[in-house]
Amino acid sequence: MSVWDQVVGQDQVVATLRAAVDASRAATDEAAARAMTHAWLITGPPGSGRSVAARAFAAALQCTDPDEPGCGRCQACTTALAGTHADVALVGTEKVVFSIDEIRPLVSQAQRSPAQGHWRVMLMEDADRMVERTSNVLLKAIEEPPPRTVWLLCAPSPEDVLTTIRSRCRAVHLRVPDPRAVADLLVRRDGVDPQVALTAARAAQSHVGLARRLARDPEARERRRRLLAVPTTIRGVGDAVLAAAQLIDLSATDAKAATEERDAAEKAALLRTLGAEAGARLPPALRGQVKQLEEDQKRRATRAQRDVLDRAMVDLLSLYRDVLVVQLGADVELVNADAAEQVRRLAADSTPEQTVRRMDAVGVARERLAGNVAPLLAMEAMMIALRPQA
Ligand SMILES: [Zn+2]
Secondary structure: OOHHHHOOOOHHHHHHHHHHHHHHOOOOHHHHHHHOOOEEEEEOOOOOOHHHHHHHHHHHHHOOOOOOOOOOOOHHHHHHHHOOOOOEEEEOOOOOOOOHHHHHHHHHHHHOOOOOOOOEEEEEOOOOOOOHHHHHHHHHHHHOOOOOEEEEEEEOOHHHOOHHHHOOOEEEEOOOOOHHHHHHHHHHHHOOOHHHHHHHHHHOOOOHHHHHHHHHOHHHHHHHHHHHHHHHHOOOHHHHHHHHHHHHHHHHHHHHHHHHHHHHHHHHHHHHHOOOOOOOOOOHHHHHHHHHHHHHHHHHHHHHHHHHHHHHHHHHHHHHHHHHHHHOOOOOOOOOHHHHHHHHHHHHHOOHHHHHHHHHHHHHHHHHHHOOOOHHHHHHHHHHHHOOOO
């Protein structure tokens, strides 16, 4: 499977990136440096596959197959995709914003020639999570890159990145892929049953990672089913407050499932590096490092829970979108075909105007969450707005 096969439903972007890879194969260093764009800004809504596209691009740039760059089989391709290629730096942050101390080492790393590959690729996810002062440090590195360095910045939209950075990048924009294209990938790559794949792709609104989880993990499907059932169970303020607390619990469980395994592996790896046995008493000098890791993991868990909650808001929005589709008799497919019964019930019990107001309430809750309002408060206000109106 070529690395480009993972970049679902983005023919135009793939054509642009492939052309750049071809140009980058010029015979001499000078010619390659001239032909190559040294800073790219890859944008697209969540789930459109920004980081997948960036990784595929990085792999194709490093690929050692002369006839089919991005073959997906060679060592360079597989390690670049797995994130272990020596010359592909994957940069992300678990914090709300990148700190300046996270960016500085990257700038000096970017100055070095590639160790073994064709290019030194600096792949930065969440390039929107940067304050201006930090962006300025990065800007210097992007302005004057060494001939064999390429920066790939990912962000939801060009407007999320400072103008000074944006103006120095070549922009490519990803669309939300067609659910059928996502389902097709799940069938081909993960061996998922076609009908299950299509339902999952629609429910995940074409978010490839989520669709895969829904298709393969019955517990994830069950959590989603419970979430979508919430609006039909609220009858008054008391139910609403209860539902808010349940939603917070549900998101904590979901976030925990997503981070637990990784946390344990990280801690074991750190203890190994420190030469300590798991469970043994650590010398005081090393305790600080373990404590630091635990604090980082706690911060990450908080962010993961917020991400899960935001995803739940998107799911609720899709539910009310379906309600509106039924209320208006529109001839388009339901996102939540698997919750058609709830959709019909909500549609019968309310007016289109009420549905729109409920969607607004969910939108406000999302903004509050992003603005660091205590999650429980934001959820309570939202659930109260979702209760049946006379
Ligand atoms: Zn290859």
